[in-house]
Amino acid sequence: MLLRGANRDDLPFICSLERRPEYYGMVGSWPEDEHLRLLSDPDARYVIAEDQPGEIAGFAILFGLISQHRSIELKRIVVATPGMGRGKEMLRQIIRKAFEEYGAHRLWLDVFEHNLRAQRAYAGMGFRREGVLREAVYRDGEYHSLMLMSILDREYRADNASA
Numbered sequence: 001m002l003l004r005g006a007n008r009d010d011l012p013f014i015c016s017l018e019r020r021p022e023y024y025g026m027v028g029s030w031p032e033d034e035h036l037r038l039l040s041d042p043d044a045r046y047v048i049a050e051d052q053p054g055e056i057a058g059f060a061i062l063f064g065l066i067s068q069h070r071s072i073e074l075k076r077i078v079v080a081t082p083g084m085g086r087g088k089e090m091l092r093q094i095i096r097k098a099f100e101e102y103g104a105h106r107l108w109l110d111v112f113e114h115n116l117r118a119q120r121a122y123a124g125m126g127f128r129r130e131g132v133l134r135e136a137v138y139r140d141g142e143y144h145s146l147m148l149m150s151i152l153d154r155e156y157r158a159d160n161a162s163a
Helices: 008-018 032-039 086-101 116-124 153-161
Strands: 002-005 044-052 055-063 071-079 106-112 128-139 142-152
Touching (some): 002 086, 008 071, 032 044, 044 086, 055 086, 071 086, 086 106, 086 116, 106 116, 116 142, 142 153
Parallel strands (some): 071 106
Antiparallel strands (some): 002 044, 106 142
16 A cells, blocks of 8 residues: 555545545535645645555545644545555555654544544554544534544554554
8 A cells, every 4th residue: 555645636535535425424524625735734744545556545634744743633534445455555554654754743633522433443553542432523413422533653662563
């Protein structure tokens, strides 16, 4: 799997992927013009994962790249075909990129509290539970809580030193 920066030609695919019915309630979605605005934001990075050149396996969005706190948010990670190990490999490479290329001290994310599969995947990659944003998202007439998870640079280094 290869990671590359996204460009405006990738936006229709990104938008269609995040709007798939099976991701509703687990992945946020924005209009294409919001993605286009963020694509040129120096504090954000859009990353495309390709199995082979031109064969998109998924995308991720990172925020906080120019923060003095070196706290980068994994805002979104979405794979085109779940359950085939691509998400795990993509997450592994995103984590490496955050710490080794972008100099993160902390990589964090929020995940819907009911999304246990994602929580297990993040925990398996070294993320730790930090807390819960209670009823932080209003969707379909209900409030949903988000779990905060993070991994620190020293935890990343320790995990990779033993690998």
